[in-house]
Amino acid sequence: MNEPTKRNLKYLGLHAFLLSVALTCLFPLFWMFRCSxxxxxxxxxxxxxxxxxxxxxxxxxxxxxxxxxxxxFNSILYTVSVVxxxxxxxxLAAFAFSRLKFWGRDAFYYMFVIAxxxxxxxxxxxxxxxxxxxxxxxxxxGYILCMINVGLxxxxxxxxxxxxxxxxxxxxxxxxxxxxxxxxxxxxxLPLARPAVAVIVIFNxxxxxxxxxxxxxxxxxxxxxxxxxxxxxxxxKHSVDYSLxxxxxxxxAVPIILLYLxxxxxxxxxxxxxxxxx
Numbered sequence: 352m353n354e355p356t357k358r359n360l361k362y363l364g365l366h367a368f369l370l371s372v373a374l375t376c377l378f379p380l381f382w383m384f385r386c387s388x389x390x391x392x393x394x395x396x397x398x399x400x401x402x403x404x405x406x407x408x409x410x411x412x413x414x415x416x417x418x419x420x421x422x423x424f425n426s427i428l429y430t431v432s433v434v435x436x437x438x439x440x441x442x443l444a445a446f447a448f449s450r451l452k453f454w455g456r457d458a459f460y461y462m463f464v465i466a467x468x469x470x471x472x473x474x475x476x477x478x479x480x481x482x483x484x485x486x487x488x489x490x491x492x493g494y495i496l497c498m499i500n501v502g503l504x505x506x507x508x509x510x511x512x513x514x515x516x517x518x519x520x521x522x523x524x525x526x527x528x529x530x531x532x533x534x535x536x537x538x539x540x541l542p543l544a545r546p547a548v549a550v551i552v553i554f555n556x557x558x559x560x561x562x563x564x565x566x567x568x569x570x571x572x573x574x575x576x577x578x579x580x581x582x583x584x585x586x587x588k589h590s591v592d593y594s595l596x597x598x599x600x601x602x603x604a605v606p607i608i609l610l611y612l613x614x615x616x617x618x619x620x621x622x623x624x625x626x627x628x629x
Contacts, residue, residue: 383601384601388594406594410602413602419581425578429577437503437555438506441551448507474501478497482497491575498558498562502558513546517540525539552610553614557607562577
């Protein structure tokens with residue numbers, strides 16, 4: 352067997368393995384969507400990949416019966432606010448740690464590194480006590496600030512790595528053109544860090560969208576709860592109505608899937624390039 356044939360067989364086996372892994376990961380999502388289009392009576396009796404009778408009414412029933420409108424709006428609001436806050440704060444902090452020189456810079460930076468070693472549930476009690484003392488418990492702004500705090504450490508470290516690799520010539524050229532530090536951050540550093548920003552956006556969007564415990568801890572008003580709280584309440588009421596439950600789960604999964612698909616190019620570039628500025 353010649354060398355090109357061996358190489359082709361190697362690539363064929365590798366791609367077959369990766370394809371099987373991808374199908375294994377995607378099949379539960381497909382099965383969830385499939386069940387959401389069926390009646391509850393046919394979920395376990397219809398064995399076909401495509402339902403014999405398609406019922407889109409499950410989505411309308413799940414939306415109205417579960418009160419998903421309020422929960423969905425809350426999750427959208429929390430996710431957008433937290434992600435925007437994390438990108439702005441972490442990019443400013445990372446730019447300062449990377450390009451500015453000030454007293455205690457390394458000490459402050461390593462504080463964020465050490466904070467990553469603390470399990471997330473370990474920070475919930477201090478956050479709860481702090482929000483109560485500030486009078487911000489059971490408020491949207493209090494929950495948003497807590498979620499921004501949760502996602503800062505990793506975002507700062509990732510962005511600092513990108514800013515460290517930014518050529519100093521670009522910064523010098525911008526300074527010669529009359530740019531201030533703020534303008535260099537906005538017009539030079541942040542655009543170059545798009546792959547890292549994309550990774551930060553998708554990771555933190557997943558964290559906020561799927562967050563449940565901190566919301567239960569800080570929010571007592573049902574009208575302030577995110578979508579995951581609505582899913583838990585809905586599952587309790589319709590635990591045996593699998594078609595409605597699958598429709599509700601599909602509603603909650605679609606926004607994050609669309610976000611990932613929209614940012615897939617930058618996310619893959621950010622994860623694969625590591626510290627290479629693109």
